[in-house]
Amino acid sequence: MRTALAYIPRRGPLQSARPGAAVAYLAALVVVAFLYSNPLVLVATGIAACLAGRLAGATKAVRASLRLGLALAFLIVVVEAVVVAGGQTVLLRSGDLPIVGEIDVTLEAIVAGAVIGLRALVTIVAFGVYSACVDPDRVTRALRPLAARSALTATLVARLVPVTAADAGRLRDAAQLRGPGAAPVGKGPLARRLLAGSLDRAVDVAATLELRGYSLGAPRGAQRREPSRYDARFYAVAAVVSAVAIVGKALGADDFHAYPTISLGLGPGTLAVTAVVLASGLAPWRGRGRQGARRRPVARREGGLARV
Numbered sequence: 001m002r003t004a005l006a007y008i009p010r011r012g013p014l015q016s017a018r019p020g021a022a023v024a025y026l027a028a029l030v031v032v033a034f035l036y037s038n039p040l041v042l043v044a045t046g047i048a049a050c051l052a053g054r055l056a057g058a059t060k061a062v063r064a065s066l067r068l069g070l071a072l073a074f075l076i077v078v079v080e081a082v083v084v085a086g087g088q089t090v091l092l093r094s095g096d097l098p099i100v101g102e103i104d105v106t107l108e109a110i111v112a113g114a115v116i117g118l119r120a121l122v123t124i125v126a127f128g129v130y131s132a133c134v135d136p137d138r139v140t141r142a143l144r145p146l147a148a149r150s151a152l153t154a155t156l157v158a159r160l161v162p163v164t165a166a167d168a169g170r171l172r173d174a175a176q177l178r179g180p181g182a183a184p185v186g187k188g189p190l191a192r193r194l195l196a197g198s199l200d201r202a203v204d205v206a207a208t209l210e211l212r213g214y215s216l217g218a219p220r221g222a223q224r225r226e227p228s229r230y231d232a233r234f235y236a237v238a239a240v241v242s243a244v245a246i247v248g249k250a251l252g253a254d255d256f257h258a259y260p261t262i263s264l265g266l267g268p269g270t271l272a273v274t275a276v277v278l279a280s281g282l283a284p285w286r287g288r289g290r291q292g293a294r295r296r297p298v299a300r301r302e303g304g305l306a307r308v
Contacts, residue, residue: 003169004060005131006162012133013230014056014284019139021234025283026052026126028238032245032277033122038256039111040266042118044274048281049125055284058132065128072124073117080113081105086259112258131158156205163201168194237283241276248273 009015014022029052032045053062087108094103136158171193175185248254253273255265 003162003165004064005128005165007132007135007158008057009135010057010133012056012284013233013286014052014129014133015135016228017230017234018228019134019142021228021231021238022134023130023139024238025234025280026130028241028245029277029280030123030126031242032273033119033126035245035249036254036256036273037115037258038254038270039115039118039264040270041254041274041277042115042122044277046118046122046125048277049122049129051281052284053125053129053132055282055286056129056133058129061128061132062125065125066121069121069124073114073121076117076120077110077113080116081109084109084112088260089262108258108260108262111262115256115258131162152209160198160201160205164194164198167197234283237280241280244273244276 014025017025026049029045029049033042036042036045050062050066053059053065082103082105085104085106087106089107090104091107091110092103092105136155139158140152140155168190171190175190178185248269251269252265253267253269255263255267255270257263
């Protein structure tokens with residue numbers, strides 16, 4: 001059972017590019033999400049990340065990331081609305097509750113929580129596209145000259161997270177197939193079984209790595225993959241998006257305030273940043289290549305006459 005976040009080799013620009021180019025492109029979207037609080041820019045960044053995953057063939061990863069991100073965003077909105085009492089537009093006012101006292105739910109707190117949730121959603125979608133489109137083995141080879149152990153750790157994390165998600169799906173299916181007479185299995189036992197299985201797998205992986213001599217510091221590989229023709233595209237898009245985001249932030253394009261009242265700016269700078277971020281989602285697009293030129297018939301002579 002392959003999880004939606006697992007890496008699948010495909011022939012696309014994002015998969016063919018070097019890991020540094022792909023990471024730079026996706027990291028630029030995450031940088032925009034953390035730099036800006038304007039909901040318009042955040043929504044545009046999320047659309048760009050989803051579009052990039054769609055064009056790269058990672059639709060299932062985008063859907064899984066959206067489900068996880070929306071659940072986390074909803075939780076953030078609820079916590080922000082209950083914990084933060086700022087804002088002037090009170091939507092709900094509870095009585096004097098024990099321990100917590102009086103709780104005022106304001107529109108400003110909900111909007112501020114939604115902004116933080118959007119930021120988390122964009123980050124999760126970008127990571128989902130990275131997990132499904134960037135080969136972890138190539139990432140290891142790229143990072144090995146800098147930090148071999150850290151590269152190995154990052155690769156193991158990228159590999160084992162989808163495996164753990166697949167284990168959770170199998171445990172959930174097994175619990176549902178026990179029959180109507182069996183006692184229902186709660187989330188607590190499933191989580192404990194998943195944790196126990198993850199620890200057992202970690203011990204097995206550590207023993208396997210030790211037997212294969214990873215602790216001895218193997219010689220550096222001499223094989224180097226040729227640069228892809230898509231590298232320049234993703235580096236250029238990442239540079240443009242980052243530069244526009246930083247310049248726009250310095251010029252006041254992030255005109256948004258949630259407290260004490262909601263203030264949303266839609267100036268030319270904000271619209272320009274939004275347009276650039278939206279256009280960056282088309283970077284993994286691959287146009288229709290040449291279907292192959294038709295072979296023209298070669299003329300050959302027979303009896304002094306040219307015959308096609």
